[in-house]
Amino acid sequence: MMVPAVLVWRGVVALAGLTLAAEGLYYLMRYLERLRERRPRVLFFPAPVTCVRPLLLAAPGRCDCGLSHRESALSSLARLLLSARRSLDVCVFSISSQELSSTVLVVHGRGVRVRVVTDSDFMALACSQVGTFRKAGIEVRHDQDTSYMHHKFALIDGSVLVTGSLNWSAQGIFGNKENVIIIKNTDIVKAFVQEFEQLWNEYDPTKYSFSPQK
Ligand SMILES: [Zn+2]
Structure with a gap:
């Protein structure tokens, strides 16, 4: 039919x-x-004491350190930093956390351009990870005056802003009440990108003056 x-x-x-x-x-x-x-997302600290080593391994593997490996504000922050594909710009007053500095080293090892701006007074302390960064070939610049470079922010691929009260220290991560906000709003991210570039330029070592002006 x-x-x-x-x-x-x-x-x-x-x-x-x-x-x-x-x-x-x-x-x-x-x-x-x-x-x-x-x-926007928000992370609150202190985080429970957990190990983030499995996140940093090139291939998934077991870690027998005895610590917990569950998700935490610290692992969320580490994952975020590890998501960088082109650039990671860190602008943080105190960088002494083994976990976060190891994360930054892994990102650098993947060929991502890592730049660090920090405070000259804090980086002189023994616990600072700045020496480790420099040995690994990461560019680090710092302020040259008596006031503090007191920012605590990072930019992932120039498009994700991580900012808040958190210093990248064990005390900040595991001890203090701290907050971190993750923002992708273009206008806010752009303002922080400009601030980072301005500080990066201002702290260019070729502009250092080692003797007081007369
Ligand atoms: Zn572990």
Whole structure:
């Protein structure tokens, strides 16, 4: 029996409509997912004492250190830093945490450009990781005056801002009440990128003056 042409056309139109609706739904879901990804996140410290070593291994493996390896504010922060693909700009007053400095070294080892701005007074302390960074070939610049370079922020690929009260120290991570906000808002990120570039330029070692001006 021949199917009337009008029914065939209706079938074709219905199929096309369904295809378009499915495609529209797909793009709507992706749009909503992107919106969700762009929402700010907040991490609160102190974090429980956990080990983040498995995150830093080149291949997934077991760590038998005896500490817990569960998710925490520290592991979330480490994961975020490890997500850098092109650049990691760190601008933090005190950098002494073994966990976060090891994370930065792993990022650098992957070929990501890492730049660090820190405070000259704090980097002179024995616990500072600045020496380790420099030995690994990471560029570090610091202030040259008596006031503090007191920022605590980092930029991942110039598009994700990590900022808050947290110094990258064991005391800050495991001891203090601290907050870290993760922001992807373009205007805010742009302002911090500009601040980082301005400090990077200001602390260029070729501009150091080692003797007081007369
Ligand atoms: Zn472990």
